[in-house]
């Protein structure tokens with residue numbers, strides 16, 4: 001009898017046991033490592049602070065940080081980070097460009113000490129920073145013109161006014177698939193008449209600072225009466241039509257623009273300039289008011305604010321890190337130096353006017369926290 | 375574990391069994407596949423060192439009953455066995471019985487040759503290896519292949535894949551593989567159905583030879599084969615159940631092979647062995 | 653008595669139109685295959701043409717340099733490293749997937765629970781990869797940051813591994829199910845235990861099929877960009893004084909991320925970088941698959957198939 005008796009379920013039990021043991025081991029390891037490693041941001045910064053004094057006196061700077069935020073600003077920071085890290089090989093620095101909004105989220109969660117934005121932080125983003133006790137230094141970095149573009153084949157339109165753009169791209173223009181549809185709106189305020197050709201609209205998606213800036217400057221500008229329309233006589237919307245082709249990738253937008261003869265869209269100046277040079281897009285002149293002066297987007301017109309759709313680029317610095325983290329301090333010092341600032345123009349953006357530049361440098365030098373720019 | 379065969383026949387703790395040379399005693403065996411009552415109320419006794427043949431029309435449950443002797447039906451999720459199958463007095467379906475230990479003592483050869491995708495040598499050595507055999511495998515492999523009448527054909531290509539052999543060679547390899555673990559009983563489910571008359575003859579000879587050491591149960595559709603090799607023959611048939619309309623297998627007659635073929639007690643047996651019954 | 657049949661060549665001659673449907677079908681599938689080849693070829697040619705200058709002028713420099721703001725210096729070394737590490741982590745988790753498949757196919761009883769698990773696994777294979785990114789963010793970046801170091805290549809590798817796991821479980825399960833019953837019965841019949849049957853017969857017989865699944869899995873793991881974005885693959889990083897293990901838990905990037913980043917930069921000249929990085933990714937996938945295919949072929953040969 002004995003020989004027929006070995007436990008019949010032993011195999012199964014053994015395999016279950018093995019799985020449980022592995023899971024346990026995994027939990028144990030992660031628990032152990034966790035304990036060593038889970039220091040709060042504050043503690044990290046404290047230790048950085050104490051190391052800081054030593055570093056300054058004894059030698060090369062060490063540290064580790066991530067720069068997040070606007071994809072528009074990414075090329076500027078990429079170049080700065082590259083040059084900086086050659087001079088400071090002890091610093092592990094990484095740069096990403098998921099978008100202004102994503103960057104704001106990480107910044108106000110305390111996850112990154114530096115975040116770029118192609119617009120000022122919104123009130124609700126500031127609230128999150130406040131709620132998490134994150135103080136920030138707000139630095140203006142440069143200027144990006146938002147350029148309205150069409151296909152090089154479009155010979156019917158050369159210049160558009162804010163009101164025209166409202167009639168073509170605002171939420172009131174939802175469903176318009178021919179330029180002539182917009183005449184229903186322009187006729188309300190006695191604006192221009194568009195030809196009857198197909199209308200295809202391309203632009204960045206909502207996560208993009210370029211989207212926000214365009215809506216704010218152009219559509220909201222019209223809605224607030226800044227272009228001389230009577231905003232009491234009728235209701236204007238402040239948002240962009242939902243039925244346009246959007247892409248987070250500016251190059252995709254440019255492809256769309258080139259693909260249809262009477263397209264219209266908007267992208268950052270650096271992209272538009274490249275596209276124009278490559279014969280892939282035609283940059284439209286823009287007039288703020290109907291009948292006003294049509295201005296071509298150029299480095300000069302954007303810097304002088306003669307071109308009406310321009311936005312500033314910003315960088316937010318965690319005030320704690322700005323006080324305690326030697327690596328972050330050294331990087332921002334470089335970023336705001338004359339040498340570092342050259343990255344703005346070499347990435348295709350426009351330098352701040354002299355007074356703004358000085359002001360930004362002094363805000364950094366004095367570690368002024370809170371909203372600093374209008 | 376040791377493989378001394380008669381270990382259990384003398385075990386005083388087991389129920390007293392009539393006839394000390396009874397290997398299997400089957401009592402009220404019923405097998406179900408899900409709702410299908412495939413075999414009903416089979417009683418029979420298998421004697422030591424005899425060849426017992428199972429015959430009967432297709433679908434009457436011969437394979438099903440055969441697979442009860444080494445708990446092969448355990449592998450079929452929906453199969454359920456009722457009744458008792460005693461092996462040297464031990465109830466094979468007792469909770470405490472390990473089917474693996476059962477199968478090491480009760481080997482099986484299948485209807486279709488199923489060599490492993492390994493070398494000829496490894497096929498034969500497989501059973502002893504999983505059985506934890508530590509001694510010289512070469513000897514076991516050679517003896518088993520000789521017993522199966524295959525040695526001379528393959529002795530120079532033991533390292534080659536078994537899948538490169540002919541169907542008849544493969545089946546003899548499967549027999550060699552089964553006897554390599556030195557079992558007590560050999561269950562053979564239509565072992566010759568894929569073989570030519572010569573290969574069949576070799577296997578029949580083999581069965582007669584090893585009969586002195588093994589108890590053999592063979593399922594066959596070949597009347598002459600049953601008549602030639604077996605000592606006793608069980609005739610199964612299937613009847614339509616009037617309630618469910620299902621085909622249900624049952625044992626009709628079980629007797630000396632001579633009686634079954636020359637003097638059957640049941641007219642259905644007579645019809646079948648004389649070829650008047652499908 | 654039958655009349656003797658007269659057979660002339662005419663009665664046997666193939667007649668036009670007899671198998672019209674078959675001919676139509678043949679034309680359809682040939683043109684479908686042709687179209688598929690044409691599209692793959694067109695994409696391939698397009699990418700290689702764009703990548704040509706970089707691949708011919710500075711191939712090794714491109715493979716060996718990190719990303720840079722300077723077009724003439726920018727390369728994909730960090731992306732290659734990240735992709736290989738991710739693939740390595742994914743490969744390390746394959747035994748988990750194969751183990752799960754063995755459990756589900758061989759051990760688990762056929763209960764409503766095991767069926768639910770099977771259906772769930774099948775559905776998980778169809779979940780968009782971005783969802784795995786979010787899962788990875790919650791579990792590996794936030795939950796287990798002590799182990800992974802947060803937004804690291806380990807977290808990314810694990811997230812992608814979880815994404816690939818259902819594919820591995822399903823294909824391994826199919827391969828196990830395809831192992832012929834007689835093979836199992838033969839082994840059981842010789843007194844093998846369930847584990848012995850699985851180890852010595854079922855797994856070796858299923859291995860070619862399982863490896864096919866892993867080839868698909870690795871290809872998918874290397875190509876995924878969405879989870880990496882969510883986990884936080886960066887565009888550029890330096891490692892400072894970090895040692896190897898600190899680097900594993902630090903910033904990372906991967907080839908799909910390199911491609912996306914290059915594609916997003918303004919100047920036309922960056923298109924070549926994006927294309928060249930795509931070619932590198934394709935070749936990497938191809939090389940890893942080649943290894944798996946060679947291994948599979950050797951195993952199949954050893955099994956005598």
Ligand SMILES: Nc1ncnc2c1ncn2[C@@H]1O[C@H](COP(=O)(O)OP(=O)(O)OP(=O)(O)O)[C@@H](O)[C@H]1O
Pocket residue numbers: 407410412430431432433434435436437438439450621623
């Ligand atoms: N795995 C199974 N699942 C469900 N039903 C089965 C299974 N195996 C056998 N059966 C059924 O049990 C009955 C008996 O089958 P079995 O294989 O025992 O017949 P057999 O006498 O061996 O026939 P044959 O001579 O054709 O081999 C048949 O009705 C068959 O359909």
Ligand SMILES: [Mg+2]
Pocket residue numbers: 436437438563593
């Ligand atoms: Mg049968």
